[in-house]
Amino acid sequence: MIIAPEEKLRDSMSKNNLSNPSQTSPEVAVQDPPPIYPTPAPMATPNAVVIPHPTFKTEPNNFIEVSHDNGHIRGEFVVDPSLRVPSSLLPPLAFGESEANRQNLRLYTKNGHIDVDVGLVGQSSGNAFAGTPMRTSLHMSPNNETVHVRVHAVQGAGPFVLTVATASFLSRAALAHATPFTKIDNVKRFFVGDVSQMNQQGWNGDELRVDVGNGHIRIKYVGESDKLGFLRRLFGH
Template structure:
C-alpha cells in the first residue's frame, strides 16, 4: 500500500535529502522534462516509437505501520510530495492514453475528488456520457499493456459519480493491471466502489487488487481459465462457472438478500479469447516474480519493493552509476 505521510514526515524526509551525508551526487527526479504530462488534470496522448513489448513488473507493497498518522490528507496535500523516493505522477481525475503499436506501460495516481475543467476533458467515446465518463482509460492497439495505478480513497466525488472507473484493453498482447490503494492514516476513509474492465483478444490477463476489494469478479476466457491466488481464494464467498465464464464474489455477502452487484460493491470484468486470467492481491510477493522475466527497465521499473519508504533515491543513483 502507498503511504501518505503527514507534513512532519515530509519535512523530515526533505531534510534527509538535503543532508550532505546522504549522497555526493545530486538527486535527479524521475521526470525532469518541463513539458511532462505529470500534472493535475486529464492526460490524453497517443504514444509511438517504443520498440519493446516487455511490460514492467508488478511491485510488492509496503504494509501500513504505526508511523502512519491519524488524519486524512486533503486534496492539496495529496497533490504535492506525498511519497518519498522516486516521485509518482501528480494525482489526476481523468487519464486517457492510447498507443497504436508496441507495448503501453506506465503508472498513474487517481484522485476522484479532483475537479477538472470541462474544457480540458478528453472527448467522450461512443456510447459514453458525462455520467459514465471513465476516470482511467488506456488502450494499446497491438502490444502488451501494463498499468500500475495508485488510488487515493475518497468517499464521494464532486461530480456526483458513485464509483471510480478503470478500463484497459489491447487487441493483441497481455494485460497487467495493479491497483494500489493509498493508506491515509489509521482511520482509512470509506472509498467509492471501483469498476474495472480489462480486455484482450489474445493474451493473458494479470490483475492485482487491493485488500479492501469487496465485490464481484467476472472472468471470461475461451482458453486458459480463471485462477485465484490462495489469499484471494480464502476470501471468496461465492464461486460459479458457466461454460467459459467464472463468477466470483470476494468478501462477506450481505445477508439481507440484496444483489451483490449493487452500487456499494466493487466490480471487475476481465475478458480474453486466448489466455489465462490470474487474480492476486497487490501485496502478494508472487506477482513480481511471475509477471516479469528480466530486469525492469525505465523509471517505472526502478520502483522496486521498498522504494516508497525512501529507497528509490539511492537505487536510482545506483542505477545511474552502473550505466543502466
C-alpha cells in the same frame, strides 16, 4: 528545692507520652508503586499478506484514457475518483458508457501489452465531489498480449466487483474473498469482499474489468507469493 535527677525527668516525660496517645504523630503508610507491565507484542497472523504502504511518483488524476493501436502501455497512473475534471478535458465516452458510469481509468492497446502500476487514493483536499464516497472503475484491455496491473489502494483493498474475460485464475488469497456470480462464455464476474454489503439495487462501488483477447489473467494481491501449482507451471498458465 529538690532538683530531680535527669534520668527521672526523662522517665517522667516518657510516661506522659504513653498516657496521651492522641498527641503522638500518626504513622503514614507508604505504598509501593503499581507494577509496570510490559506492552504485549502484536500477534503475527499466519499466512498474512504483507502489503507495503504505497508511495506514488505522479499526481492523482481522474477519467484517464490511454489507447494505442500499436505499442505498449507502461508506467504509473494514480486515480482519485473524487477529483473534478473540466468537461473540455474529458475523453469521449466509450460505446455503452454514460456520464453516470464513466470509467476512471481505461487502458487499451491492440498490438501491445500493458504493464502498469495503478494507485487509488481517497478524497482529495479540494475540487472534489461532496457526499458519499465515489466508486472507482478500471478497465484494462490488451487485445492479444499480456497485462500486468498492480493496484495499490491507500485505504486497502476494499470490496469490488471483478469482471474477467478469457481464461483467468485467482490466487488462493483472492479466491478466499471472492464470491462467483456469473459465467457466460469466458466472462466471469466475482464480488471480492463481504458480499453482505451488496443490496437489492446491486453494487455501486468499485469495479475492475480485465479483458484479454487470447491471453490469460491471474489475479492476486500485491505482496502475495507468486508461486504456481504444478499443473499451472506445466501448462504455462
